[in-house]
Amino acid sequence: MPVPERIQELPARWGHLCLGVERFILRDLGLRTSDSTALLALSGGADSTALLVLFRVLAPRLGMNLKAAYLDHGIRPEARQEAESLRRLCAQCHVPLYCGATSVPLFAQRTGRGLEEAGRTLRYRFLAGVRNASGADYILAGHHLNDLAEDLLLRITRGSGWPELCGMRAYDPDSGIVRPLLQVTKQELTSLLQDLEITWHEDSSNQDPRYKRNRIRSRILPLIMEENPRFLQHVLRLWRLGSLDRQDLETRLCELRRGERHPDPETILLPGAELAPLSESLRLRWLKDALARLGPEQSLAENLFQLEQAWQEGKQGAVLQFPGDKRARVNREGIFLFRESRER
16 A cells, blocks of 8 residues: 555544644744754664654645665664565655665674674764754664653663653754654554554564563563553653753753853862852762763763762862763862863
8 A cells, every 4th residue: 555645644543643743843842943954873674664654644734855864783584674675665655765785793793792783873873974964953863652662661771760750852952863763652653654564574573582672561561551551651651751851951050050150161160159059969869960961871870879978068178980981079169070181
């Protein structure tokens, strides 16, 4: 069956779903789509295939020009067949497809990363490269509501705090990544494809129990859904609240950064006069934010609490170590944050 080009060609149920995605993009995310170019991140699975089908209909309404990208991770032999199927589907939709290939296992071995992290790193690196080369404004990913629930559960197991606990962002201005299907369930996407008689490929690695996300998907999430069939809707509500809190926090942090001092490019001073009137919660978040800007390694909550206690107790000269060779020192001026090589 040909891929629909207009919303009027869709059954009413899927037309309403399209309109919901459109509202999410324009109203909730506030994206400027007129005369923009969107790069679809395709994998050949149901999620990204549905993404292509939906935006085949929505792109003219949004004023978007579509392009697509596919990366062979060098893990599964069936990837070549998936790429060929995607070429045919993209050609039918008149969407240019950029294909790439890499070796995730080799990259994981060289860098000491797990396969999941290595694959994610290379995939987003590839998408960023295609985005730059093609002049795309956005990268559209096919993450949906079930993915959001899995992400929330993963963050719980990692000990994430609020509001990061609410899950992945729908739009990241820095990377240009947009997740327009976060309010749509996996079942809706597969039902859409089945109704339109559009095939997709199942990724065999999604069943591999070695990956934590797969274990959450196949074992933990079904148990929670059995206890509460409306769990996905609760996740969506939590995500909405968390997203609002995250926006407020980022606005406040932007204001606080204006009070920082930077004795050199690798040192940040949070002045005591700026720290004193803040709540403990906001101080901790400012400390975490500043440490993150010194390097990618995440700060542990227990270290942040120890630093907060040292500052409150006025332990001048106290030094605390953070991951990534980062340190914090309390003195009369406030709290100095720096790399170990820059210790003073």
